[in-house]
Amino acid sequence: MAIKPFSEMTGSDYAALGFRSGLEIHQQLLTAKKLFCRCPAGRYSDVFDAEILRHMRPTLSELGEYDGTALMEFKTRKEIIYRIHRDTVCTYEMDDTPPFELNGDALDIALGIGMLYGCSMVDEIHIARKQYLDGSIPTGFQRTTIVGVDGSIPYKDRRVSIVQLGLEEDACREVSDAGHRRIYLTDRLGMPLIETVTAPEMRTPEEVAEVAEILRRLVRSTGNVRTGGGAARQDVNVSITEGTRIEIKGVPRIPDIPLLTYNEAMRQHNLLRLRDELARRGVTRETFSCKHDPVTKNLRKTRFQPIRNAIAEGAVVQCVLLRGFHGLLRWQTQTDTFFSREISDRVRVVACLTTLPNIIHSDSPSETLSSPEWQSLRKTMGATDDDTLVAVWGTPQDAVTGAMEVEIRAREATTGIPSETRQALRDGTNGFERILPGPNRMYPDTDLPPLPITRQRLERLKATIPTPYWERERRYREMGVPRDLIVRLSTSPFAGLFDKATTEWHMRPTLAAVILIHLPLRIRTQIRQATEFTQATMQEILLAVRDGALAKEGILPVLLRVAGGAPFSRDSLPPPCSAEELRSVREECASRIAAIRLHHPDRATAVLMGEVMRRVRGRIDGGKVAQGIGLPAREARP
């Protein structure tokens, strides 16, 4: 039975599928420096001044086993190029210097968030090496550690479990991956991030997105995490009944999650149906039969351009015979996506055949080879009408690796869904990335000793943990903070300052929220590369307003100057306008206006107001000016 379209799926449909999903959220921390070296964090640049070339080899895990992913990556034999810029990368990231001590600020932030989740905190942290043989980290492993386990967050009428909270270093940014060469930029490498792992307790795609949003806002509310593009990345695990846990990596936007998880559920459902169809045809893991042979000779004169051009450049063609697979490469897996894609993806990643199309098959015979050519292949391979042929081409070695990978993936179809990590694609579908790594890729980091976490450290950090944002939201509502500012304020790094301003300094909640949230937001839409507002600056500005040194009308100009890079100090403000000065300015303006003949004499007061404000703006509240003129004071946003 085919699955319903995305828009028609209901909670009970997902329940029937046995949909289960969990999240692994990677969130960069707001520290000045990287996690294991003293390079600056958060400085990105696409320019580089040197390149380094490396290869990766699989090694044994601590328990003496090779990891499946590791072996697959080794098959691919990639040349990895690292582009380095000396301002952002030192010899540590390039694996030419052992790690320095773990960044204490990053650890404090992670511990604080662990307590926010109510985790069981680890008494002594051990740095582990998690192998990544794709080259995204030059050492071939990520240094990572667990700071807490078994936490939870409230969601709807239940709690969602946090399995573990890790602290780890970020990986490189991929520039390109073509053929046997993959290129990375290294600026992001080594930046501290936390990994929050939830239990697979979400039951619909919408729930996954909602929980992701809660977690995102919760960590943001500490004010200690980075925001902006790429600062938070979601990995989503999906499985259905009888299916397999599949990890969709690097989902950049939370709103993308529902469609992606739906498509994955559909893929698993359809792959299970494919397995059943194969079994119906008598093709099981045991009876599965295939072979591959070189068929370059058969296709020397083909008019199918990709193969014709490849052969001209010295490529060879391998043909794989899949017995009993007739028509199944056209089996739908995801929206507008077929089983042939599963095979093509594997060939692309494992055999490094990155130019598409990289396979053709006899289930979609048109548009590729001519009928006589397919006939000739059938004859050479000894295929019957029940079988399917897949052709793959490349260098002699790549073509054979590709053919073997076709066989591997086809064989896996007889058992269901292979454990994989998959990449999120823009159209809401996902593609193969690599075999899902197991715990075998973990290895203790022998370069760093265990680090005890003292009770005192946890106690000190406990005092700095913010109240959960949902409690703040409720309080802000009660305080009468403008509705459109509540959500942002509740997770803003300035939330603490807001509390101080409203309780200790007795400022009006609306005014404080406008200064801390509304105005900076407005400025960011006006100035592209605005200087970040620091806690210290905002505190100074709030105090200046409270003390009357800065009038409401003066706040925006001051913030604009700060955003433009100017420092703020109360001394640089023009002196406040005294009552006497206001009176003399008013009288002077009034006498000047009296000397002019106005078009609209009835608006004389308004003209006077404008004239006076022009002279004293920013040095005294407009309300006071209005009062003196006899206008009603307006409650206005500055």
Next chain:
Amino acid sequence: MTDDYRGYRAEALDVLRQYAARVWSDVEVRTESGTFTGIVLPRSETADARHIVLKLRSGYNVGVAAASVRGIVVHGRKEAHYKIPEKDFPFDPRKPRVKLLGTGGTIASRLDYRTGAVIPAFSPGELYGSVPELADICNLETEKLYGVFSENMGPEQWIGTARAIGREIEKGVQGIVIGHGTDTMHHTAAILSFMVQNSPVPIVMVGSQRSSDRPSSDAALNLMHSVKTAAESDIAEIMVCMFGPTSDVYGLLHRGTRVRKMHSSYRSTFRTIGDIPLAMVSREKITPLRQDYRRRRKDRRVVINTAFEEKVAIVYYYPNMKPDIIDSLIDNHYRGIVIAGTGLGHVNKPLYPSLKRARENNIAVYMTVQTLWGYVQMYVYDTGRDMMELGVVPGANMLPEVAYVKLGWALGQTDDLQKVREIMMTPIAGEITEREPSNGYLIFQGGIPEVEEFISRYRR
């Protein structure tokens, strides 16, 4: 303490014993802060006595404070056996015979639970299991001579290694590779250059700067380069084969008496000092950079001379050094002193009386330069002349470590200081060169526009 609780002591041991939770037990540990499920791992002996290490199901390790444990339930047991898959090294009669002698170091290593550090591991099957490419080059035989870190290499191991080389050459191998820790590889390379003379085959020392338990290790490529050199090159000398650049591109073959480890952690740490390397080696080819090397021969006429006097020291001079440093060597019956002097080879005046005393005690004193590059020249300044008067012999451009092992070797052969001097000052294996080529001293200075341009142009 038994092996059941390996590495645990004091309070952590007490807690584990109380619940009979031995190492490798699959446990559930209830603590004040929560419950942790995993396998009890051995504890590093250098770590504190207050924590228990668990491997969680996710593969992560965590430490649990023994004091906060409220209960442990043992569910079972899963012991780990760290073992590189061992496969018989294939034999191909058309391929040359290469012998790999192991002394230790990180070229092949595994995790040590006792210390939490890596320890060397070595067998041909293991090597083939982890670097199968070696079988494309040669028929490899291995022999583990020692299993020590390079800082623990000394005269006993040098002599044993030299003798083993002699044996292998007589047995007819086409090349020898010596696995060695990198820290003192250049000391061993130098002494072997003196103890093993007239070798008919290449003798290649190799190690790694990143242990082979890391995916980015340089061990595999260094092994391939060194085995290729031993099997195929016609350079019949003692060489060090390590990374040229930090990239996985090519290795350099350095003459054993001119090479030095120059960075504590870089892959490309070995540099030929005061000259250029012998050759470049990649997986595809060996490219000689010079022609004045000893060629491979068919005969087996190697000379092994393992004489060595251990009472020799290097003194690294520093301003305000007191004469008691020299005096203590004299009082402790040292027979040879190599000074690494400043500049062209100088020490301060207060040392003179002690140097004089050394001469009176028949101690051989040689001067080298701590600048590493350049020659000792003791005529330029009076202080140099004064010292030569006191019997200090200028050691030309011998590197301090090379002069040290050579002096030990020379004093092992004779007590006659005149004969020692003849041995010391006669170049045997390139340790003293007649001239320093202008490209023998190239330390590019980062930041200079033309250097930066060079680096960006020749990426990798």
